Amino acid sequence: MTTSIYQQIATELNVRDAQVIAAVTLLDDGNTVPFIARYRKEVTNGLDDTQLRNLESRLGYLRELEERRQVILKSIDEQGKLSDALKKDILDADSKNRLEDLYLPYKPKRRTKGQIAIEAGIEPLATLLWEQPDHDPETEAAKYLNADAGFADTKAVLDGARAILMEQFAEDAALLDKIRRHLNQSAEIQARLVAGKEEEGAKFKDYFAHDEFLSKVPSHRALAMFRGRNEGILQLSLNADPGQDEKSTGSYCETIISDHYGVTLGAAAADRWRKQVVSFAWRIKILMHMETELMGNLREMAETDAIKVFADNLKDLLMAAPAGPRCTLGIDPGLRTGCKVAVIDNTGKLLDTATIYPTPPQNKIAESARVVMALVKKHNVDLIAIGNGTASRETDAFVAGMLKDAGEKIQTVMVSEAGASVYSASELAATEFPGLDVSLRGAVSIARRLQDPLAELVKIDPKSIGVGQYQHDVSQSQLAKRLDAVVEDCVNAVGVDVNSASAALLTRVAGLSTTMAANIVAFRDENGRFEDRKTLLKVPRLGPKAFEQCAGFLRVMKGKNPLDGSSVHPEAYPVVKRIAEKSGKGVDAMIGNHDFLRAQKAADYADDTFGIPTVTDILAELAKPGRDPRPEFKTATFADGVNEVKDLIPGMVLEGVITNVTNFGAFVDVGVHQDGLVHISALSDKFISDPREVVKAGDVVKVKVMEVDLQRKRIGLSMRLSDEPGSDNKPTRESRPRQQERSFSGNNRNDNSRRDNRGGQQTGFGGAFADAFAKAKRN
The missing domain is CATH 1.10.3500.10 (Tex N-terminal region-like)
Known part of the structure; x- marks a missing residue:
């Protein structure tokens, strides 16, 4: 590998050559991106996971380019035609196109x-x-x-x-x-x-x-x-x-x-x-x-x-706020086949199931209410999660009426079902619930998604979560590689409880293979909970290198060593020991002691192995051990009486949830089974070039209904609440949509393929939103 590759990557990332050389060395030694980003900041001088992912991708391209360069040089040299000038041009070529152009006259070909x-x-x-x-x-x-x-x-x-x-x-x-x-x-x-x-x-x-x-x-x-x-x-x-x-x-x-x-x-x-x-x-x-x-x-x-759009949306979904360890009742809504109900405890363990028929055509409302309330009382249910597919608003109305009649105040949340049917029919679900009907597995998944969206969504092929833009038209291998990297980065950013995590979640931890993850679960089942991180070294196939990579991301809550429940890596425990010895405080006394930790200077405890960046991270982690980087849990409140597209009236101001963000705008669920579109020009009063400057998937927002096409079930929305339906509301010249852009397929959740294939019909309406809908995705 030539020095020029390091220099080129450094220039593109706007970092120093030494940072690139250090990062490449670590990657070549088998270190993972999450591990390098978190625990090797001194070595790379603080390169973050995004920079490292870009570096890794670019490194692959440039190495392929270099291999091709050497093949071409050898081929031309063997032909006896490699002049000094040509050799210089080939060595200076900075792209595959340029390299192949230079090789064209010497490339073996059929007689022309x-x-x-x-x-x-x-x-x-x-x-x-x-x-x-x-x-x-x-x-x-x-x-x-x-x-x-x-x-x-x-x-x-x-x-x-x-x-x-x-x-x-x-x-x-x-x-x-x-x-x-x-x-x-x-x-x-x-x-x-x-x-x-x-x-x-x-x-x-x-x-x-x-x-x-x-x-x-x-x-x-x-x-x-x-x-x-x-x-x-x-x-x-x-x-x-x-x-x-x-x-x-x-x-x-x-x-x-x-x-x-x-x-x-x-x-x-x-x-x-x-x-x-x-x-x-x-x-x-x-x-x-x-x-x-x-x-x-x-x-x-x-x-x-398009892959970047999908990856950004997936990251937002995975990092959505968890409701936390609360007993949850999940309902997978349905009409003819009824609603499937599942209750899980605060650890996600399945406690009970049922099938109710509160919706047409059976309308067994009273009977369904008795069944659900019995489950609520029996298991002390704290949350109710309702899937957002067919009959979701009808089911939501039934639950609201039931709770009102019973005098219960239990929070009810609408949860995205995207990919739920893929999980329900998967080998993983069959292994987890071998005797459970496929439809009931979906209700379990819906409940778990509310507790911890990250832990549940990692069980599904990221491509099946359906937040992409033309996801089926792109390179599936490149898409899978990028999405897998997003999942890995999210899982390691949050951390994983080694005593409760599924094999699917453990597989995404830095350094762990599918086999290692399965072995951790088997070891746990056979020997009981892990009491400390060191015990991981007893797991078959999990050697010192894998332990180095994964240990900092695996949490042992309430174990023998309080540091095992934090993101402090075991290799850095001596630093904590030095802080304790110098201050005369025990580790337990330091953890959570904000005033004490804030007064400490990282430079006082740094050495040749653990520099100021690592010590700074350790002090911050001790202040809030095991802190979750995800936002606080909150939900949208859908308007009463607004259950279908026909209930929408231009001028209404509604609360909704961002379900998907594309380059041309954002889709919003306002509770009518059909997402509305806020075009990029209607997201903000100021000019923006990227919708993600304003919103991301999972955000709760207020929108105004601008246009409604009942026949085609198209909803035009605006986040500029001063906009008036029917008026010009012209966006700035830079953000005005082009007239040619009218091909559209929205997020329609009111069909038989509601969970995983939410494509709608092509259409557009007059006015500004004709152009807005033009830019929509086709999944």
């Missing part, structure tokens, strides 16, 4: 027309006509006739000479770089309807005749067009000359080619032939190559953006 012409001795003719256009092409070509080689007439000879130059131009790295830069700045992507696909592709109607600058296409529109192409509805192409007069027959890229070689095309004898060479080189060779490359780059950038 140009190669055949060279073998027939026609190359001198090509050079002569290109550099000395005063020569007559026909006259000169007659000197190169070779019937045995397939060049029996002057036309074939001139075609061969043209092919030689076309291939040379198409393999000129400097020329390709000039054209690429021009196209990136000026080219447009064109989407056109495939003939006869109007009805089948109605959802893509806004792209039937769509032109947009390549440099300006946002990720959601790019992915929509690529999806249309994949489904056979749209044809996509690159327009290198937008705005060009229809009568024009040439491209500006042909001018770039001529200028690159210092050629002026006039009325010389060979100029008509030379014009053909330039035109054919552009249209037949370079354009196709560039179209493929730039379309690929656009898709890659769009996928990266």
Whole structure:
């Protein structure tokens, strides 16, 4: 690995070379990102988990680039064609595109027309006509006739000479770089309807005749067009000359080619032939190559953006406020099949189940009330969690009436069901509840999500949680890798109680494999609770390296050593001992003693092994041991009598929960089974470029209803409560949505696939929200 890789990453991350070198060394030694970010701050000089993830990703790319560089150098050298200048260019190449451009002339390939012409001795003719256009092409070509080689007439000879130059131009790295830069700045992507696909592709109607600058296409529109192409509805192409007069027959890229070689095309004898060479080189060779490359780059950038949106939303859900260890009754709402009920204790253990029918068509309200109240009394239920799918508002109304009649004041919370059916039918759920009906497992999951969303959601494939933007159109391997990193970072940021955590949760702890996690649970089941962290070393397959990585993130609550319940790593216990000895206080007396700890100076206890950053973290942790970084638990209160889209009236101000954030706005659940959209221009009174500057998934917000489309169940909302429905309410010029952006599929939870596939129909309405809905995701 070369020093230049360190320098490049350092420049991109705006950190010092030494920080990058230290981080790479730690990663190469098998250390995990969460461990490095938390417990090796002195070594990396404080690189956080986000910087380390970016560093890790970029390191992989640059190492692949370096491996490819060496392969190319070896290949060209073996051909005897590696000049000093070429070698320098290859060593200086900073991207895969640049590297492959340089390799093009030397890359082993099938015999081409140009190669055949060279073998027939026609190359001198090509050079002569290109550099000395005063020569007559026909006259000169007659000197190169070779019937045995397939060049029996002057036309074939001139075609061969043209092919030689076309291939040379198409393999000129400097020329390709000039054209690429021009196209990136000026080219447009064109989407056109495939003939006869109007009805089948109605959802893509806004792209039937769509032109947009390549440099300006946002990720959601790019992915929509690529999806249309994949489904056979749209044809996509690159327009290198937008705005060009229809009568024009040439491209500006042909001018770039001529200028690159210092050629002026006039009325010389060979100029008509030379014009053909330039035109054919552009249209037949370079354009196709560039179209493929730039379309690929656009898709890659769009996928990266979409994956980031999904990852950010997932992080917000995982880090949502937990209700905590309280006895909870979970209800999975339903109509024909009834509502499934499950009660779990404060540790998440299943206590009881039932099925009730308080909703149509059976409407057994009194009987259902008796069943639920009996469970509430029997188990001292403290919370009620209701899934937000079909019949959720009806079930919510039933529970509210039941509690009112019984004189009970128990908090009731609507909980997202996204991915619940995936968990219910999973092997993990079957192992956890082997004799329990699949539908009842969903009620257990809903209850547990309220207690601790992180601990429950880690049991589900992150891709099934449904908070993405075109999540099925992106690289699934890249998506999975990014989401897994998010889950790992969230789990380790919160910490895990080793005596209550499931194997699924333990698997996400830094340093632990699936096998190690299963072995921890088996050891716990066989030997009882862990009394200290050291006992983890007795778990099969969990060696010193794994212990080093995971120990700080595993908590032993109320164990033999109070430090085992904190994020202080066992390797740093000597630091705490030094503080205790110097102050004359025991560890128990120090923990939670804010005044004492605030008076301590980290520098007084730092040494060569544990520097000021680590000691500072230790003092902060001792002040609030095992503190949870997640926010305080709070919920939205849905308006009474507003249960369906038809109950909404423009001008209403409602409380709701942010369910999904995209690049173009945020979706809000206001309790009517259909999320409304707050376009980015209606999120704030000031201009914002990213909705996440204002909101994140799980936030409780107040919104005003701006527009309602009953037929299509589309709801337009605004967080600018001064906005008035029907008025202009124009956003600032920078945030105003484009008129072309109208393809939409919302978050509809009132259908048979309510938990995991919440796609709706394509539509849009007039006014500002026609454009707002245009930008919506298709999951």
